[in-house]
Every structure is written in structure tokens, then in C-alpha cells.
Amino acid sequence: MPSAHTKSPRAASRTPLIEVTKLSKVYVNDAVETPVLFDIDLRVQSGEFMAIMGPSGSGKSTLMHILGFLDRPTHGKYRFLGKDTAGRTDDELAIIRATKVSFVFQAFHLLPRATVLENVMLPLLYHPTIPSAERQHRAQAAINAVGLFERTNFLTSQLSGGQKQRTAIARSLVTEPQVIFADEPTGNLDSVSGIQVMGALEKLHASGHTIILVTHERSTAEFADRIVHILDGRIASDSRSHSRRSSSGLTSLK
Amino acid sequence: MRTFDVFLQAGRSLWRNIVRSALTMLGITIGVGAVILMSSVGESMELLILGQISSLGSRSMVIFPGNEQEGNVSQVLSGHDSLTFEDIERLERLTTVTSIAPIVFLPGSVEFGRETAAPQVLGVDPNFFSNQKIAAEEGRLIDREDEDRTARVAVLGPDAAADLFGDVSPLGREVTVGDRSLTVVGVTKPLGSQFFQNVDDRVYVPLSHARAVTGQKYANYITMLSTGSFDLAFTDVKALLRQRHSIDNPDDDPKKDDFIVRSSQQANVILSSVSLGLTLFITTVAAISLIVGGIGIMNIMLVTVSERTREIGLRKALGARTTDILLQFLLESVALTFIGGVIGALGGLTLAYLISRIVSGYLPTYTFAISAYALLAAAGMSLITGVVFGMSPACKAAQLDPVESLRYE
Incomplete structure (x- = not known):
């Protein structure tokens, strides 16, 4: 299996961040079984920028939900930071979501009638160890990191689409998670805002964050180092992207 | 999630929908206000009547012809x-x-x-x-x-x-x-x-x-x-x-x-049963108004849960546990009934006081009175109403599946 870090001599001994073996997911609804994922084998190392690509209905979102602990696999093994995640209670999964992973959604999912700062502080409420006195400071740092310093006390309804998504990215940063899942982050944005948002994710990756991007658009997937294609619930291909796009080049073209 | 944060979150959510929160509280406010008003006036009446009787002493007797x-x-x-x-x-x-x-x-x-x-x-x-x-x-x-x-x-x-x-x-x-x-x-x-x-x-x-x-x-x-x-x-x-x-x-x-013997003790007994009847009446009205107010709260809270499905999904994705969501929604409902109850009690007391000021112009021995029990019962009942009628919407919210909720349109 190709890895972003095969070139490093220490890579082989490094514990993968995510290690999935023979994972499958079957939805049962009114006794009708709908298989969604089959025998998925996947390893993701810390620091990767990976895209999961596939048409709608391919199972890519389901895979992301399982990897992000919003859903559980039906069969197979999911090891996160070397630890098996089977048998975790709902509350244990909630704590993992609060501390280890975060999400950026296509529809932003910001609290309405709340400010940028309030939105970015929200995950810290559920974080078991970060003291409340640090919340505002951390949130402000995350807001500054996505370039929204001047919008800190704006209501989210006063923001443009791109600014909303950057608020969501700041929110995903604030708990310093092990991995950020971005589910079609540019899906609701025009192309300029989309490139800005991808630029923000690129910057995060450059500073060492692990990002797993889910998209059906090749142009968006190409920002990643590695593209995993999902088709009909199976991994169709897993390749390193050699012609990686960069937001800096594109924005200057516009 | 820390207790203080639960309060803060509930408070902010209510504040973001201040008009709706106020309208939802109104049922409880009017119910509790009416109960406090009635029990205060009842209390004043009872004092007025019992005062007249006890002023005669318990040994007093009267014989009337007829x-x-x-x-x-x-x-x-x-x-x-x-x-x-x-x-x-x-x-x-x-x-x-x-x-x-x-x-x-x-x-x-x-x-x-x-x-x-x-x-x-x-x-x-x-x-x-x-x-x-x-x-x-x-x-x-x-x-x-x-x-x-x-x-x-x-x-x-x-x-x-x-x-x-x-x-x-x-x-x-x-x-x-x-x-x-x-x-x-x-x-x-x-x-x-x-x-x-x-x-x-x-x-x-x-x-x-x-x-x-x-x-x-x-x-x-x-x-x-x-x-x-x-x-x-x-x-x-x-x-x-x-x-x-x-x-x-x-x-x-x-x-x-061809004569009637009366005593102040007898009158006391009769008036006590009248006042018991009054108390039962007030309690019934209180129960009905709190149930009506509570159903109003439950109704709005259920609407709120549906409307906020995506918010609940988001909170869960951000790491909220089932109990965090349950507590937040329960607390929102309890805060609504409690604040509504407090406003109602203050309003009821104010009205009862104004009434006593007016009535005492005609009946100098009529005084403003309220029993501590009535106030405690009003506070307790409005809290309980919040818990009872907030429980089902809060459970509904807490049990939502995060993936489904995030997709909810």
C-alpha cells in the first residue's frame, strides 16, 4: 500500500494514524440490507493530505463518517493511533470526536445568530481538558489563522460563503485535532471562495495537520497529495498525486 | 461539558430566540400569576374572616330566636x-x-x-x-x-x-x-x-x-x-x-x-371548610394552568428540536455526549418554565397588592397576604413542569443520530 511517507526510513516503524482492515458497512432499514462499503483496507499516516473521491452514492461519505467516529463499521477493524476502536461506547466516541478529530461540512453548519468567535469556541465546550479560561484565546488564534481576525465579532449571517467556511475551518482547528475531515468543503461555494478555502486547508497541511478531504470533484481532490477513489463501496484506486494543484498559482491566474 | 457551560448554552439558545422564548413562557407566566393572585386574595379573605371570628374568642356563643x-x-x-x-x-x-x-x-x-x-x-x-x-x-x-x-x-x-x-x-x-x-x-x-x-x-x-x-x-x-x-x-x-x-x-x-345556638368555634369550622374548598379550587386551577402551560412548552420544544436538528447533529459531531444534549434541552425548558413562573409570581403578587390597596379603602381590616407555601409551590411546580414537559423533547434531541441530523434539511 502506498504511503506518503515511504521515503522516510522510519516510516515503516511508525504507527499509522488510521488503519482500516476489511471494513464494511451495511445499513439495515426495515429488514432490507443495503451494503454500502465492502472490504475497505486503508492506512493514513499523520501529516497526510488525502482526498477520498467518488461519485455520489459511492460510499465515500459513509467511509468518512466511520473514520470520524460519527458512525460504526458493520465488520472489519478500525485502529486509530494504533488502538482498536471496536466496542467503544457512545460517550467514548464522543470524547474522541471532541479531542482527536474534527469536521468541515459542505453546508458549514454554523450556529445562526451567533458570532464567529462563539462558533469557533463551540467545540471547546465539549473538550474535557482544555480549561475554560483558555477558550477565547485559542478560538481567537484559530480565527486569526484563517484570516478572519476582523470578523471575530461578526454574526455568521453577516459573512460571505467563503468566510463562513473559513469560520468552520477555524472551528475545526481550535481543539488541535489529530485529523480534520473536510466533507465537500467547496460544494456550496463559488470557485474563487472555493480556492480560498482550499488555500486555507493547504496552509493547515503545510503546518503539519492531517487532512482527509471528501469530494466528487477532481479539481478539488487534486489539492491533496494522495487520492483514494471509491466506486460502488470499494477502493478502486489509491495514488499519489504528482501534479498537485496549489491555490497560490490559481488565485494569481484569476 | 461543565455545568456552567450547560447553563450558558441553554441561556444563549433561549436568548437567540428571545421572542419565541417569551411567548412560550407566557403560558406558565399567566398560569402561575393567576394562581399566586388567587391564593393571595384567598389568603387575605381568610384572614379577614377568621380575624372577625377570632376577635370574639373561642368561648363566644350566641342564641337567636327562630x-x-x-x-x-x-x-x-x-x-x-x-x-x-x-x-x-x-x-x-x-x-x-x-x-x-x-x-x-x-x-x-x-x-x-x-x-x-x-x-x-x-x-x-x-x-x-x-x-x-x-x-x-x-x-x-x-x-x-x-x-x-x-x-x-x-x-x-x-x-x-x-x-x-x-x-x-x-x-x-x-x-x-x-x-x-x-x-x-x-x-x-x-x-x-x-x-x-x-x-x-x-x-x-x-x-x-x-x-x-x-x-x-x-x-x-x-x-x-x-x-x-x-x-x-x-x-x-x-x-x-x-x-x-x-x-x-x-x-x-x-x-x-324555636331558637338557634351558634358559636364562634362552629363558625370557625364552617369557614375552615370553605377555605379548604377554596384551596382545592385554587390547586385545581393551578394544576390545569400548569398542564396547559407545560403542553405549550413541550409543543414549542418539540418544534425547536426539529428546527435545531442540524445544530444537534453538529454539536454531536463536535463531541457533545448524549447527556450534554439532553441536559441542554432539559435546562432550556426548565429555564423557560422557571423564569416564566418567577415573572408570573411577581405579576400575581403585584396585582394582589394593588387589589389589597383598593379593597382596604372599603374594608380596613383587609390586608395583603401571601403564604410562603403558595410561593414555594409555584416555584416548585414551574420547575417540575419544565422537567416533565421538557423531558420528551430533550430525549428526542439527545437520541438523534449525528449523521442523519447533519443531513437534515
Whole structure:
């Protein structure tokens, strides 16, 4: 299996961040079984920028939900930071979501009638160890990191689409998670805002964050180092992207 | 999630929808407000009534002529003649009653100079004043010597004194009662009303004088005190009067008697049951209004949960546990009912106070009152309403699946 870090001599001994073996997911609804994922084998190392690509209905979102602990696999093994995640209670999964992973959604999912700062502080409420006195400071740092310093006390309804998504990215940063899942982050944005948002994710990756991007658009997937294609619930291909796009080049073209 | 954060989150959510929150609270506010208002007014009424009775003391007894079938106390005014002075002489020999004070009404108006007033004129035995706890404000009351001498004296109630004399002291002045001239020797202390009769608008004259003027051989009513238990006195008085009036009444049927015996204790019992009825009524209204308000809360909370499905999904994705969501929604509902309850209680108290200010203009002994129980019950019930009716929406919210919720349109 190709890895972003095969070139490093220490890579082989490094514990993968995510290690999935023979994972499958079957939805049962009114006794009708709908298989969604089959025998998925996947390893993701810390620091990767990976895209999961596939048409709608391919199972890519389901895979992301399982990897992000919003859903559980039906069969197979999911090891996160070397630890098996089977048998975790709902509350244990909630704590993992609060501390280890975060999400950026296509529809932003910001609290309405709340400010940028309030939105970015929200995950810290559920974080078991970060003291409340640090919340505002951390949130402000995350807001500054996505370039929204001047919008800190704006209501989210006063923001443009791109600014909303950057608020969501700041929110995903604030708990310093092990991995950020971005589910079609540019899906609701025009192309300029989309490139800005991808630029923000690129910057995060450059500073060492692990990002797993889910998209059906090749142009968006190409920002990643590695593209995993999902088709009909199976991994169709897993390749390193050699012609990686960069937001800096594109924005200057516009 | 820390407790303080749960409060903060609930508070912020309510604040973001302040208009809806206010409208949702309104049901509880009106319910609790109405209950507090009613229980305060009920409490004031009870104090007013019980105050009138207890002012007489628990030993006080009254015998009226007439019987229960023919009517009630109003018989007194129609001049039944069953309580003769011979009966009274015999009553005085009973050991179970004491301080017997017959009353004879003296008809006619009372005049002073060109002023005329129409107070109730009572010919009373000196015992009457101690039986009814009536004291002198100025001068003195009618005493045994006045009675024995058939003295031409009068004691005025404060309202009667004010009607005839205004601010001038009436002591030593001559008033005309009927066609006799009497000297005012005293004015009684203001008492308001006893058993809903204004005792301040009265003129008292010696019983012997009233008997001499009217030639009446019977008393209009008799007040007395029981020496020990009221029940013994009651039995004794009934037996004596039945024997004297040749009434065969082994079944103790009050309809066969030609007299009615009442005590302040009896009245207490009756009024206590009235006040119990009032309490039950208020409690029923409270329960109904809180259920109605609670259903309103539940309804809005269910709508809120549907509307906020995506927010709930988001919170779960950000790491909220089931209990965090449950507590937040439960707390929102409890905060709504509690704040609504507090506003309602304050509103109810304010209204009850204003009412007491207005009513006390007419009934000086009416005072503002509220029992601590009513306030505690209102606070407790509004909290419980919040928990009971918030539970189902909060459970619904907490059990939402995060993936489904995030997709919810």
C-alpha cells in the first residue's frame, strides 16, 4: 500500500494514524440490507493530505463518517493511533470526536445568530481538558489563522460563503485535532471562495495537520497529495498525486 | 461539558430566540400569576374572616330566636319572641354558660341638634361588651350601675359618633334616641365588622332602658360565653330551652327548635371548610394552568428540536455526549418554565397588592397576604413542569443520530 511517507526510513516503524482492515458497512432499514462499503483496507499516516473521491452514492461519505467516529463499521477493524476502536461506547466516541478529530461540512453548519468567535469556541465546550479560561484565546488564534481576525465579532449571517467556511475551518482547528475531515468543503461555494478555502486547508497541511478531504470533484481532490477513489463501496484506486494543484498559482491566474 | 457551560448554552439558545422564548413562557407566566393572585386574595379573605371570628374568642356563643327551617340569622330582625326574659333568668342558673347578655333592639333614629343618623340602637347588658371584646376609646362603657338605675346614657360606635358629631368630642352631650334624651358617656374603639356587620355604626343604651321604652318581654338575641367546652354548654342550653318551650325533640332536629345556638368555634369550622374548598379550587386551577402551560412548552420544544436538528447533529459531531444534549434541552425548558413562573409570581403578587390597596379603602381590616407555601409551590411546580414537559423533547434531541441530523434539511 502506498504511503506518503515511504521515503522516510522510519516510516515503516511508525504507527499509522488510521488503519482500516476489511471494513464494511451495511445499513439495515426495515429488514432490507443495503451494503454500502465492502472490504475497505486503508492506512493514513499523520501529516497526510488525502482526498477520498467518488461519485455520489459511492460510499465515500459513509467511509468518512466511520473514520470520524460519527458512525460504526458493520465488520472489519478500525485502529486509530494504533488502538482498536471496536466496542467503544457512545460517550467514548464522543470524547474522541471532541479531542482527536474534527469536521468541515459542505453546508458549514454554523450556529445562526451567533458570532464567529462563539462558533469557533463551540467545540471547546465539549473538550474535557482544555480549561475554560483558555477558550477565547485559542478560538481567537484559530480565527486569526484563517484570516478572519476582523470578523471575530461578526454574526455568521453577516459573512460571505467563503468566510463562513473559513469560520468552520477555524472551528475545526481550535481543539488541535489529530485529523480534520473536510466533507465537500467547496460544494456550496463559488470557485474563487472555493480556492480560498482550499488555500486555507493547504496552509493547515503545510503546518503539519492531517487532512482527509471528501469530494466528487477532481479539481478539488487534486489539492491533496494522495487520492483514494471509491466506486460502488470499494477502493478502486489509491495514488499519489504528482501534479498537485496549489491555490497560490490559481488565485494569481484569476 | 461543565455545568456552567450547560447553563450558558441553554441561556444563549433561549436568548437567540428571545421572542419565541417569551411567548412560550407566557403560558406558565399567566398560569402561575393567576394562581399566586388567587391564593393571595384567598389568603387575605381568610384572614379577614377568621380575624372577625377570632376577635370574639373561642368561648363566644350566641342564641337567636327562630329556626333553621324558617331562615337564618335574619329572623333576628323580624322580631321573633321566643327568647323571653324568664328563659334568660333560667339560663343564668346554668353552670356551663356565663356572662349572659340579652340584646333588645330600639327602633328609631338618633339625633344631635340638626344632625340625624340611623345607626343600629342596641339595648345591651354590660356583659355584652366583654363578650364581644368591645372596648371604650373615650369615656366609659355602660356599666352595671347604669343598668340597675335605668340610666339615660348612651355609648356611641365611632362611625355613629362621627356621623353626629364630626370631629367634636361627643362626651357629655345629649343625643335624642326615639323621643328620649340620653347623655353620651363613651365612644367605642373602631372594630370594623364582626360577622359582616359594621359594629362601629351602633349606639348602645342600657338594656333596662330599651326594655322600658319598648315594653318588650323577649330578647332579640343573647350573647354569652361557655365556661368550659362549647359542646356541654350547647347541650345544656338546648335542653333548657326545649323544656321551657315544651319542644319534644329527641332526635336533636334543629328544624323543630324555636331558637338557634351558634358559636364562634362552629363558625370557625364552617369557614375552615370553605377555605379548604377554596384551596382545592385554587390547586385545581393551578394544576390545569400548569398542564396547559407545560403542553405549550413541550409543543414549542418539540418544534425547536426539529428546527435545531442540524445544530444537534453538529454539536454531536463536535463531541457533545448524549447527556450534554439532553441536559441542554432539559435546562432550556426548565429555564423557560422557571423564569416564566418567577415573572408570573411577581405579576400575581403585584396585582394582589394593588387589589389589597383598593379593597382596604372599603374594608380596613383587609390586608395583603401571601403564604410562603403558595410561593414555594409555584416555584416548585414551574420547575417540575419544565422537567416533565421538557423531558420528551430533550430525549428526542439527545437520541438523534449525528449523521442523519447533519443531513437534515
